[in-house]
Amino acid sequence: xxxxxxxxxxxxxxxxxxxxxxxxxxxxxxxxxxxxxxxxxxxxxxxxxxxxxxxxxxxxxxxxxxxxxxxxxxxxxxxxxxxxxxxxxxxxxxxxxxxxxxxxxxxxxxxxxxxxxxxxxxxxxxxxxxxxxxxxxxxxxxxxxxxxxxxxxxxxxxxxxxxxxxxxxxxxxxxxxxxxxxxxxxxxxxxxxxxxxxxxxxxxxxxxxxxxxxxxxxxxxxxxxxxxxxxxxxxxxxxxxxxxxxxxxxxxxxxxxxxxxxxxxxxxxxxxxxxxxxxxxxxxxxxxxxxxxxxxxxxxxxxxxxxxxxxxxxxxxxxxxxxxxxxxxxxxxxxxxxxxxxxxxxxxxxxxxxxxxxxxxxxxxxxxxxxxxxxxxxxxxxxxxxxxxxxxxxxxxxxxxxxxxxxxxxxxxxxxxxxxxxxxxxxxxxxxxxxxxxxxxxxxxxxxxxxxxxxxxxxxxxxxxxxxxxxxxxxxxxxxxxxxxxxxxxxxxxxxxxxxxxxxxxxxxxxxxxxxxxxxxxxxxxxxxxxxxxxxxxxxxxxxxxxxxxxxxxxxxxxxxxxxxxxxxxxx
Amino acid sequence: xxxxxxxxxxxxxxxxxxxxxxxxxxxxxxxxxxxxxxxxxxxxxxxxxxxxxxxxxxxxxxxxxxxxxxxxxxxxxxxxxxxxxxxxxxxxxxxxxxxxxxxxxxxxxxxxxxxxxxxxxxxxxxxxxxxxxxxxxxxxxxxxxxxxxxxxxxxxxxxxxxxxxxxxxxxxxxxxxxxxxxxxxxxxxxxxxxxxxxxxxxxxxxxxxxxxxxxxxxxxxxxxxxxxxxxxxxxxxxxxxxxxxxxxxxxxxxxxxxxxxxxxxxxxxxxxxxxxxxxxxxxxxxxxxxxxxxxxxxxxxxxxxxxxxxxxxxxxxxxxxxxxxxxxxxxxxxxxxxxxxxxxxxxxxxxxxxxxxx
Ligand code: HEM
Numbered sequence: 001x002x003x004x005x006x007x008x009x010x011x012x013x014x015x016x017x018x019x020x021x022x023x024x025x026x027x028x029x030x031x032x033x034x035x036x037x038x039x040x041x042x043x044x045x046x047x048x049x050x051x052x053x054x055x056x057x058x059x060x061x062x063x064x065x066x067x068x069x070x071x072x073x074x075x076x077x078x079x080x081x082x083x084x085x086x087x088x089x090x091x092x093x094x095x096x097x098x099x100x101x102x103x104x105x106x107x108x109x110x111x112x113x114x115x116x117x118x119x120x121x122x123x124x125x126x127x128x129x130x131x132x133x134x135x136x137x138x139x140x141x142x143x144x145x146x147x148x149x150x151x152x153x154x155x156x157x158x159x160x161x162x163x164x165x166x167x168x169x170x171x172x173x174x175x176x177x178x179x180x181x182x183x184x185x186x187x188x189x190x191x192x193x194x195x196x197x198x199x200x201x202x203x204x205x206x207x208x209x210x211x212x213x214x215x216x217x218x219x220x221x222x223x224x225x226x227x228x229x230x231x232x233x234x235x236x237x238x239x240x241x242x243x244x245x246x247x248x249x250x251x252x253x254x255x256x257x258x259x260x261x262x263x264x265x266x267x268x269x270x271x272x273x274x275x276x277x278x279x280x281x282x283x284x285x286x287x288x289x290x291x292x293x294x295x296x297x298x299x300x301x302x303x304x305x306x307x308x309x310x311x312x313x314x315x316x317x318x319x320x321x322x323x324x325x326x327x328x329x330x331x332x333x334x335x336x337x338x339x340x341x342x343x344x345x346x347x348x349x350x351x352x353x354x355x356x357x358x359x360x361x362x363x364x365x366x367x368x369x370x371x372x373x374x375x376x377x378x379x380x381x382x383x384x385x386x387x388x389x390x391x392x393x394x395x396x397x398x399x400x401x402x403x404x405x406x407x408x409x410x411x412x413x414x415x416x417x418x419x420x421x422x423x424x425x426x427x428x429x430x431x432x433x434x435x436x437x438x439x440x441x442x443x444x445x446x447x448x449x450x451x452x453x454x455x456x457x458x459x460x461x462x463x464x465x466x467x468x469x470x471x472x473x474x475x476x477x478x479x480x481x482x483x484x485x486x487x488x489x490x491x492x493x494x495x496x497x498x499x500x501x502x503x504x505x506x507x508x509x510x511x512x513x514x515x516x517x518x519x520x521x522x523x524x525x526x527x528x529x530x531x532x533x534x535x536x537x538x539x540x541x542x543x544x545x546x547x548x549x550x551x552x553x554x555x556x557x558x559x560x561x562x563x564x565x566x567x568x569x570x571x572x
Numbered sequence: 573x574x575x576x577x578x579x580x581x582x583x584x585x586x587x588x589x590x591x592x593x594x595x596x597x598x599x600x601x602x603x604x605x606x607x608x609x610x611x612x613x614x615x616x617x618x619x620x621x622x623x624x625x626x627x628x629x630x631x632x633x634x635x636x637x638x639x640x641x642x643x644x645x646x647x648x649x650x651x652x653x654x655x656x657x658x659x660x661x662x663x664x665x666x667x668x669x670x671x672x673x674x675x676x677x678x679x680x681x682x683x684x685x686x687x688x689x690x691x692x693x694x695x696x697x698x699x700x701x702x703x704x705x706x707x708x709x710x711x712x713x714x715x716x717x718x719x720x721x722x723x724x725x726x727x728x729x730x731x732x733x734x735x736x737x738x739x740x741x742x743x744x745x746x747x748x749x750x751x752x753x754x755x756x757x758x759x760x761x762x763x764x765x766x767x768x769x770x771x772x773x774x775x776x777x778x779x780x781x782x783x784x785x786x787x788x789x790x791x792x793x794x795x796x797x798x799x800x801x802x803x804x805x806x807x808x809x810x811x812x813x814x815x816x817x818x819x820x821x822x823x824x825x826x827x828x829x830x831x832x833x834x835x836x837x838x839x840x841x842x843x844x845x846x847x848x849x850x851x852x853x854x855x856x857x858x859x860x861x862x863x864x865x866x867x868x869x870x871x872x873x874x875x876x877x878x879x880x881x882x883x884x885x886x887x888x889x890x891x892x893x894x895x896x897x898x899x900x901x902x903x904x905x906x907x908x909x910x911x912x913x914x915x916x917x918x919x920x921x922x923x924x925x926x927x928x929x930x
Contacts, residue, residue: 022890055891059884063902066880066909073870073877073921080867108868151654159651216866225863276764305774305861316863474863482865486852493845497886518651532655539651548651 019501019525021131021138021199022055052119053126061120068116072107075099079106121213128206135199142184143193146505146521153505153521155532157539160515163546165508168518171545172506175538181504189507201495204488211485218478224248224257225475230264231323231340231468237261238313238473258311258475262290267320267467271394279349279393286317286469302471312475319470321345321352322377324401327461328356330371331364336458342468343377344421349391352377355423356460359412364456371453372406372423372430373460389444399465401445405433407457433457500524502531504538508546515549518542583705584764590698591719595754597691598747604684605670605744611680612672613821664808666827669740684743685733692726695754699723711781714918718757722750724789739835741826745796776857783850788910790843791882794836795907798900801832805897833896836903837889844882851875870921874913881906 051057076084085105089096103110150156161168165188173190176183181192226246228236236242238261240254265287272280284304291297292310302308308315323340330336336358343354356373363369380393381400389402409429424430432440433454443451450461502524511517520539524531671677699720703710710716729746732739807823810816817823826832854875855865866872885902888894 055887056893059887059891059894062880062884062887066877066884069873069877069880072868073873073917077868080869155653155655157651157653305776305857307860307863314863316861472863476864479859479865483856486855490845490848490852493848497841497845520651520653522653532653536653539653543651 019503019523021134021203049126052123053130058120058123058127061116061123064116065120068113069107071104072113075104075107077105077107079108117213121210124206124209128203128210132203135196135203138199139196143182143191143503145184145186145191146189146507150505150507150519150521153523155522155535156520157535158517158519159543159548160511160517161546162549163516165510165516168508168516168542168546169506172508172520172538172542175541176504176506179538188509189505192504192506193502194504195499195501197495198499198501199496201492201497201499203492205492205496208485208488208492211488212482215478215482215485219249219476219482221249221251222478223474223476224252226473227318227470228473229342229468229470231342232264232267232466233340234468235261235263236471236473238311243473258293258313260290260292260311260313262288262308262310262315264288264469267469269320269394269467281394284317284320284469286320286471290315312477314474316472316474317469318472319345321350321468322379322396322399323466323468324354324356324375324377325463325466326356326373327463328358328361328371328373328458329460330358330361330458331369331456332362332366333458334362336361336371340466340468343375347391348394350379350394351391354421357410357412357420357423359410361407361458363407369407369457370410370412371458371460372410373403374406374423374425375401375403377401396465399446401462403443403445403451403460404440405443405451405453405457405460406430407433407453500530502534504535506542516546518546580705580707583701587698587701587705588758590694590701591754591758594691594695594698595751595758597687597694598751598754601684601687601691602744602747602751604680604687605747608670608677608681608684609744609822609825611674611677612670612825664811664828664830666738666831667741667823667825670744670825672825681740681743684747685740688726688743688747689730692723692730695719695723695726709778709782711785712777713763714761715757715763717781717785717914718753718761721785721788721792722753722757724785725753725792726750728789728793738827738831741800742793742796745800746793749792749796774857774861776853776860780850780853780857783846783853787843787847787850788914790839791847791907791910794839794843795904797832797836797839798903798907800826801829801836801900802897802904804832805829805900833900836900840882840903840906841886841889844886847879847882851879870917871913874909874917878906878909878913881909 076088078085088105089100092099099105103112107113147153151158169185169188169190173183173185173192176190176192179194181194182196183190183192185191224246225248226243228243230236238257238259240246240257267287268283268285270282272278272282286302288300288302288308289297290300290308290310300308302315302317304317307317321343323342325340326337327335328337337356337360341354341356343352345352354375354377356371356375358371358373361369361371376389377399378389378391379395379399380391380397381389382392383389389400406423406425408431409427411424411427411430425432435441435454441454445451445462447462447464450459452459502522504523505519505521507517507519509517509519520535520542522531522535522538669681671681699710699716702716702719706712711720726746729739729742803819804823804826807817807820807826808829810820827835854872858867858869858872859865881902885899885906888899888902
């Protein structure tokens, strides 16, 4: 460095301070006396508060937050994958209970994770509030007066001119104003400051973090999220009882569910027809007619990435499959069941499984004889001698239904909830239909086929194949607050990182030889060469109005270097 | 929704040829860089040149020349802006670069850069051909993501070079990591050209993933500079104590620790808002695809961790007592989180994000 004094950091001078509202750290390079806590409860509390809201603790808490988030990505989580959690508990009998106690299966709602972020947000509040006041104070007051020794500032320029000091100052102030600096006159100098948006951006960013937290909390507490399987032609109305399953937050109120509904008119799927990824789904589309709270109905097609938005709810298309439309007649020849039966896919080629339960069937003898069928459906059928029938393509190219039948008691009166997709074949009162030799009868059916059951027990007709689609209905308030906060965060961050807050001072003083000594100095807070570049522009503007006095005795010029790339290297 | 377009097989194989050629040329560039460093360290000239640079840089009072007004006969003294560095650096000066002033080394360095440009063009062709072969953005699986990330990283480096920034020192290290990246891509991560599953059909794929790639590439450069900073910082400490280390002949040719640190900081700080945006864009996409904007899916969790780690780094830079090495470690940890997210989470931890084809 060519300047002789050793640099003690830009904060050394009184006027240079408060270029930011960042809390000052004890023991920092500014060399303040450390603030030792005074004894006494309030003293300690104040000390604790100051620690909590210091940057160093904020740093520590941030670091802890990222550490605390890790286990949740490695251990299965209750919220996203309960099946894996129970698997884990089964496989790790000793670790499992410990993990449970530590809350490792619900990390993001565990006590310790909450503790870290709550402390962080308290620290944040304790940081933002004083900083905001301080910033308001800075906005209302004038830029601080020029420090005594301008040549100690990170960027400095000086020359002598014949123009009067008042003229120089007036023109400097004008120049600075034209460049949207806030200026304040002060005796033989002008003080100017610019880039308040940096501080504003920083505060907005940190405040927006609160917005995000609130949005997140509201979303979690009021959320409802349920599934509904709808067969083509079938419908759904938004009512707790209509859902196949419904999860919700603590403050969810079933009475406040928005009134809307829809009917599934048709479902379309396309698949990769050839190549190594043959059978990979390429597009899904569900055509629906829906009505909102106003009762008017509309047409819409729901795609995978494109949910239906109605009455503050979103309806997502999550999966699909085939349903078998069957007609079952009982031993009396009456239609005991007729309609679509959804089958659940087992693999990517939609080999599907399902059951038909006919509780109201009456036998030949007029006594109750319930009927049940278990089926395996393959949309593009291949019968493999080893693996049996399976599907090789998800679309309906060679559909077939393999079905076995049971009669007797389906066990539906036992009071226990039954899965509609499985038959309880362990039930002794449920007998399988067998052939003459006593082997179970398995029937291959294609649409249009009718299977007449043995012993006049009735018949089942496979009318046609329909599709079903599963919809996830999500109601999560607070999304727009979250998005708004995120946008504010982004804008604030950009302001905070890309805008430089800086001060410029211009001093013009008459010297003994009757000339005017002009000094310009610039100070920025962050790491950027811009301050020097900007000062150079200002210097040239002021210099144009107050040129260097012509017959000035030449001063020795040790540094004959020109140019900006050096300031690029040296300036921080 | 778009009906699947076919895959143009010949373009797909052209793409593969181009990527392999790029790897070959990057390897040559890597070797040329090695030659550059080797000649640089052998060179006696290096030391002299260093002394020269040192004395040239010594009057560290750079001046900003102010345009002279008018064409008067009197010679006007031009006011100059004198700058002073407020930061606590040791006043160490930047090294002369890999070639260390040796002419031969410099020649190899230039060859290396030319080869890097050529390799980059091939690489670019490879990525474009891949994109054309499937008529979508070339980042639908990990193979494509890796190749595009390498492309952007080298592209950023070449852009900085073209802008006249002093970044030649990173050449050797960057070609090394890009070769690693591409090597992994064509062996472990390779997936044939293909269409996307419906869940990836969205313009958010363009936005979210392209931002993630740019961020990854920039963080990569920042991490390389930080990594070198740690070595160079050690060297400067040793110099101050009059000790000598094994790598010193190499380290003395790197830019000063303060320069490396500043370079890393600027890149990381400039890209952090984009990383924030990447996560926000991802949440918006998740909201429209899966019904929630945030679900603590492993990939989401790790991008959050990465984000917090970079926020930590930025805080550290603003906190007295945490600048320098401590902040550098945070930067490397943060980039480590990015890498972990990309390789480990995608491959070993099953979440909703598992890419098609791997
Ligand atoms: C909730 C977690 C937090 C996050 C994610 C966060 C994030 C960030 C980021 C990314 C920056 C860089 C922007 C810039 O340099 O201007 C920053 C700056 C800053 N943060 Fe935070 N922050 C958090 C909490 C806090 C807390 C608790 C405090 C108070 C102790 C704080 C005080 C500051 C200050 C003073 C700056 C400005 C530093 C400067 O002026 O260079 N932050 N924060």
